[in-house]
Amino acid sequence: xxxxxxxxxxxxxxxxxxxxxxxxxxxxxxxxxxxxxxxxxxxxxxxxxxxxxxxxxxxxxxxxxxxxxxxxxxxxxxxxxxxxxxxxxxxxxxxxxxxxxxxxxxxxxxxxxxxxxxxxxxxxxxxxxxxxxxxxxxxxxxxxxxxxxxxxxxxxxxxxxxxxxxxxxxxxxxxxxxxxxxxxxxxxxxxxxxxxxxxxxxxxxxxxxxxxxxxxxxxxxxxxxxxxxxxxxxxxxxxxxxxxxxxxxxxxxxxxxxxxxxxxxxxxxxxxxxxxxxxxxxxxxxxxxxxxxxxxxxxxxxxxxxxxxxxxxxxxxxxxxxxxxxxxxxxxxxxxxxxxxxxxxxxxxxxxxxxxxxxxxxxxxxxxxxxxxxxxxxxxxxxxxxxxxxxxxxxxxxxxxxxxxxxxxxxxxxxxxxxxxxxxxxxxxxxxxxxxxxxxxxxxxxxxxxxxxxxxxxxxxxxxxxxxxxxxxxxxxxxxxxxxxxxxxxxxxxxxxxxxxxxxxxxxxxxxx
Amino acid sequence: xxxxxxxxxxxxxxxxxxxxxxxxxxxxxxxxxxxxxxxxxxxxxxxxxxxxxxxxxxxxxxxxxxxxxxxxxxxxxxxxxxxxxxxxxxxxxxxxxxxxxxxxxxxxxxxxxxxxxxxxxxxxxxxxxxxxxxxxxxxxxxxxxxxxxxxxxxxxxxxxxxxxxxxxxxxxxxxxxxxxxxxxxxxxxxxxxxxxxxxxxxxxxxxxxxxxxxxxxxxxxxxxx
Numbered sequence: 001x002x003x004x005x006x007x008x009x010x011x012x013x014x015x016x017x018x019x020x021x022x023x024x025x026x027x028x029x030x031x032x033x034x035x036x037x038x039x040x041x042x043x044x045x046x047x048x049x050x051x052x053x054x055x056x057x058x059x060x061x062x063x064x065x066x067x068x069x070x071x072x073x074x075x076x077x078x079x080x081x082x083x084x085x086x087x088x089x090x091x092x093x094x095x096x097x098x099x100x101x102x103x104x105x106x107x108x109x110x111x112x113x114x115x116x117x118x119x120x121x122x123x124x125x126x127x128x129x130x131x132x133x134x135x136x137x138x139x140x141x142x143x144x145x146x147x148x149x150x151x152x153x154x155x156x157x158x159x160x161x162x163x164x165x166x167x168x169x170x171x172x173x174x175x176x177x178x179x180x181x182x183x184x185x186x187x188x189x190x191x192x193x194x195x196x197x198x199x200x201x202x203x204x205x206x207x208x209x210x211x212x213x214x215x216x217x218x219x220x221x222x223x224x225x226x227x228x229x230x231x232x233x234x235x236x237x238x239x240x241x242x243x244x245x246x247x248x249x250x251x252x253x254x255x256x257x258x259x260x261x262x263x264x265x266x267x268x269x270x271x272x273x274x275x276x277x278x279x280x281x282x283x284x285x286x287x288x289x290x291x292x293x294x295x296x297x298x299x300x301x302x303x304x305x306x307x308x309x310x311x312x313x314x315x316x317x318x319x320x321x322x323x324x325x326x327x328x329x330x331x332x333x334x335x336x337x338x339x340x341x342x343x344x345x346x347x348x349x350x351x352x353x354x355x356x357x358x359x360x361x362x363x364x365x366x367x368x369x370x371x372x373x374x375x376x377x378x379x380x381x382x383x384x385x386x387x388x389x390x391x392x393x394x395x396x397x398x399x400x401x402x403x404x405x406x407x408x409x410x411x412x413x414x415x416x417x418x419x420x421x422x423x424x425x426x427x428x429x430x431x432x433x434x435x436x437x438x439x440x441x442x443x444x445x446x447x448x449x450x451x452x453x454x455x456x457x458x459x460x461x462x463x464x465x466x467x468x469x470x471x472x473x474x475x476x477x478x479x480x481x482x483x484x485x486x487x488x489x490x491x492x493x494x495x496x497x498x499x500x501x502x503x504x505x506x507x508x509x510x511x512x513x
Numbered sequence: 514x515x516x517x518x519x520x521x522x523x524x525x526x527x528x529x530x531x532x533x534x535x536x537x538x539x540x541x542x543x544x545x546x547x548x549x550x551x552x553x554x555x556x557x558x559x560x561x562x563x564x565x566x567x568x569x570x571x572x573x574x575x576x577x578x579x580x581x582x583x584x585x586x587x588x589x590x591x592x593x594x595x596x597x598x599x600x601x602x603x604x605x606x607x608x609x610x611x612x613x614x615x616x617x618x619x620x621x622x623x624x625x626x627x628x629x630x631x632x633x634x635x636x637x638x639x640x641x642x643x644x645x646x647x648x649x650x651x652x653x654x655x656x657x658x659x660x661x662x663x664x665x666x667x668x669x670x671x672x673x674x675x676x677x678x679x680x681x682x683x684x685x686x687x688x689x690x691x692x693x694x695x696x697x698x699x700x701x702x703x704x705x706x707x708x709x710x711x712x713x714x715x716x717x718x719x720x721x722x723x724x725x726x727x728x729x730x731x732x733x734x735x736x737x738x
Contacts, residue, residue: 090681095674096565136696148700188681196688203695336606340573 015329016412018504019449027453027500031460035489038464039482053291055235063286066277069254070142076131082108083128083191085424090188094426098184102420104191105181106413110406116221117399120228124218124274129198130211137202144256144278149202154209160308164219165315169358171216172319176326177350208259211274218274223312224399225270226298226392227462232264232273232280232290239287240265248279248288255281264288269298271309299466302392303473310391311362317398318361321498322354324405328505361495365391368487375487376480389474390488393467397492400459401499404452408507411443411451452503460496464489565674571659571667574612577602578655578669582647595648597673599655601641611639614661618643621668622651649675 057063065071082103089100115123124130137146171190180186201210211218234240248264251257258264260272264279265287280288325331338349369387373379376386422435429435443451467488475481569576579600599620603612613635620628620643628645635641647653654670 087681087685091679091685095677136692137699139700146703148696148703150699150702185679185681189684192681192684192688196692199692200695203692203699333609336575336604336609339570339575340606345570346568346575 015506015508016408017445018506019452019500021504023449023453024500024504027457028497030457031493031496031500034457034461035464035493038461039468039485039489042465042468051294051297053231053233053293056290056292063289066280066290067286069281071277071281072125072131072134072144073141075126076128079126079128080131083132083195087188087191089425090184090186090191092425093184095184096182097420097423097426099417099420099424100184100187101181102413102417104187105175106409107417110410110414112217112221113224113399113402113406114410116224117228117403118230120225120230120270121218121221121273121275122230123221124211125276127211127217127274129195129215130208130274130276132195133198133202133208133210136199143254144259144276145251145254146202146256149206150204151206152204154205154213158213160306161213161219161312162308163214164216165308165312167214168216168220168312168319169315172323173351173354176323177347177354207257207261208274208276212260212272219312220316222271223309223316223395226302227296227396227399228270229292229295229297230290231270231293231297232275232277232288233267234265235287235289237265239285243285243287245284247282247284251278252282257282269302271298296396296462296466299392299395300469302470305385305388305392307388310388313391313394313398314362314365315358317394317401317495318358320398320402320405321495321502322357324401324499324502324505324507325357327508328502330505364491365394368491371487372484375483376475377483379475379480381474381484385474386484389470390467393463393470393488394492394495396462396466397459397495397499400455400462401502403459404455404499404503407448407451407455408503411448412441412445414442415439449503453500456496456499456503459499460492463492467492565672565677567655567669567671569667569669570606571657572665573605573607574659574665574667575604575606576657576667576669577604578671580671580673582673582675593646595646596644597647598642598644599671601655601657602639603641603657603659611635612659612661613639614659616641616660617658619656619658620645620647621654621656622647626656627651647673649673 057066065074068074086100086103089098093100112123134144135141137149138144139147174180174186174190178186180190197214198210201214202208243265246263246265247255249257256278258279259276260274262272264273264283267273275290277290280286280290335346335349335353338344338353339346342349344352366383366387369383369390372386372390373381373383418434418439419437422432423429424431467485471481471485471488475484565580567578567580569578579602580597581600582597599618601616601618603616604610605612615631615633616635617629617631618641619626619630627647628643630643632641632643652670653672654668656666656668659665
């Protein structure tokens with residue numbers, strides 16, 4: 001362990017040095033220069049991309065495996081086991097010395113973003129909450145066909161992802177404001193609440209309404225999956241056109257209809273597909289397949305922009321940055337000064353600052369959209385349409401900053417799970433002989449610094465490419481397209497600078513264990 | 514490329530770069546050691562000594578109280594299982610400094626003072642510590658008075674590890690009851706709907722056997738919306 005790179009804070013947390021200044025400056029220079037090149041010299045296409053696919057089902061054994069009714073149970077069994085371990089650890093184990101928080105916050109919450117980037121909605125495929133709720137409602141380990149349920153329609157006013165956005169904000173408040181990441185009890189309470197919501201929703205509402213509208217994990221990974229290189233799509237449009245029974249949508253006796261209300265044969269983007277593969281098993285023509293494809297395909301082909309998704313994109317960006325900010329000494333100092341000046345308690349100040357951190361970027365971005373509308377001149381495109389479209393270009397920036405931030409946590413802290421495997425509940429066990437042993441981080445701090453800077457730069461550049469595409473999609477090839485980009489690009493550079501500044505700060509490491 | 518050329522060809526970007534350098538440069542020298550620390554919480558010291566932290570605020574000071582009472586160890590093996598150690602770090606919220614001056618500490622049980630200590634200064638690493646036998650039947654709080662320069666007082670309620678309630682068990686129990694009640698109700702409703710559908714199908718079959726023209730059967734609804 002590089003002790004020289006570590007300091008300590010008052011409450012026992014390790015502070016890890018941030019990236020060196022020279023690295024931050026180089027990163028910024030690359031961002032600014034490459035932005036200029038992308039905007040002025042790279043040809044922008046707004047054509048919808050037809051793209052190459054690499055079929056996973058070319059391996060027949062994979063196709064046969066996915067078509068088994070027990071396939072979901074197979075892929076979910078490990079996650080259900082670890083989920084139950086987290087719950088048990090919180091129920092009966094020592095609150096501080098416990099495997100639950102490390103599995104949840106250092107492994108799962110961190111790796112979720114890597115999974116979303118690389119494999120889209122694959123966490124939904126292995127989701128323990130979906131697995132448990134399916135078993136409860138189907139009264140079966142293998143089948144997903146509901147045998148109990150009121151099948152009420154999800155309320156019309158909530159048929160958007162604002163419920164998930166609210167849950168995400170609430171979770172972030174608990175995670176950062178109440179410091180539940182260090183408590184096994186609170187971690188398991190959160191897990192119980194999530195599975196409770198999933199099961200009760202499955203019993204009360206039709207299909208998997210919670211997965212579609214309420215699950216914050218599914219909505220976040222859904223937005224990030226627009227960037228991912230994995231998809232589930234119909235192999236042949238003609239086969240779908242000739243099919244009159246549409247079992248992918250209606251279901252069969254052995255498999256359900258699409259649980260998130262999608263029409264699989266017409267699926268064009270990943271956001272709401274949970275990769276449950278029910279449609280693969282339902283389709284009598286074996287026409288639905290899982291493929292690898294070029295990255296950012298869904299994002300490049302995005303033509304329809306929604307308010308709820310665009311708000312989530314901005315909120316995601318602001319909260320991931322907020323997450324990083326709260327782990328810096330600056331945050332502690334600002335918090336302290338405000339508390340000393342106002343006499344307000346820690347929770348009140350935290351809540352106020354968090355609210356500001358959510359609203360300020362939305363306001364900034366909205367202001368940028370208004371300025372873009374003004375700069376565009378004579379056009380039918382409105383400021384709300386600009387806001388909605390350009391919000392999606394923030395997705396790569398949010399995703400890659402998220403990855404950069406999580407790199408630090410995972411590669412510096414993940415090894416702490418090894419001693420805990422031998423003593424998961426803090427009972428002074430030594431099941432595998434690793435209790436009391438210490439292991440170095442998975443990567444050196446220097447390597448992590450490079451990864452972080454590269455992530456931020458890549459995220460920014462993809463954001464610029466998307467913004468350029470969307471502006472041409474809104475305004476065509478007119479000069480208005482470039483003019484409308486100016487405030488957005490300025491905002492993006494500002495935000496990427498903030499991301500770089502954040503990763504340059506010493507960070508409070510999550511696990512004191 | 515010369516700086517003058519850069520300024521000519523990329524004026525906007527050059528200005529941005531200069532601003533960024535000016536913004537970032539002071540950060541490198543920012544101090545980040547901002548609070549005192551009890552060292553026992555480093556992860557190198559495995560098995561870590563689990564402890565509970567309680568926070569309080571007194572004027573410009575944040576008080577971090579850490580309680581250690583043999584968490585993670587079987588108390589039957591300990592000579593003095595009711596011995597509780599309290600550690601305090603007092604941090605100035607305004608100037609990032611740690612208080613190390615005179616302090617009066619009082620442990621209260623149900624509002625009554627059970628132990629009082631006056632410490633003229635902090636010990637090692639800006640830490641104040643005390644230990645006291647505290648059985649787990651008490652309602653404890655720590656009242657401290659900072660004497661520098663004028664008296665600033667604060668009271669921090671704290672719990673021993675054996676007094677803590679595991680709320681996860683209660684949450685789990687409530688959710689389980691809710692799920693069972695909802696599931697039983699939903700199953701009854703589904704069975705009733707399926708019986709109704711089956712009855713409707715039987716009527717249709719009987720009608721067709723008897724050569725009655727098929728009519729819309731009343732009350733037959735799909736159980737999958």
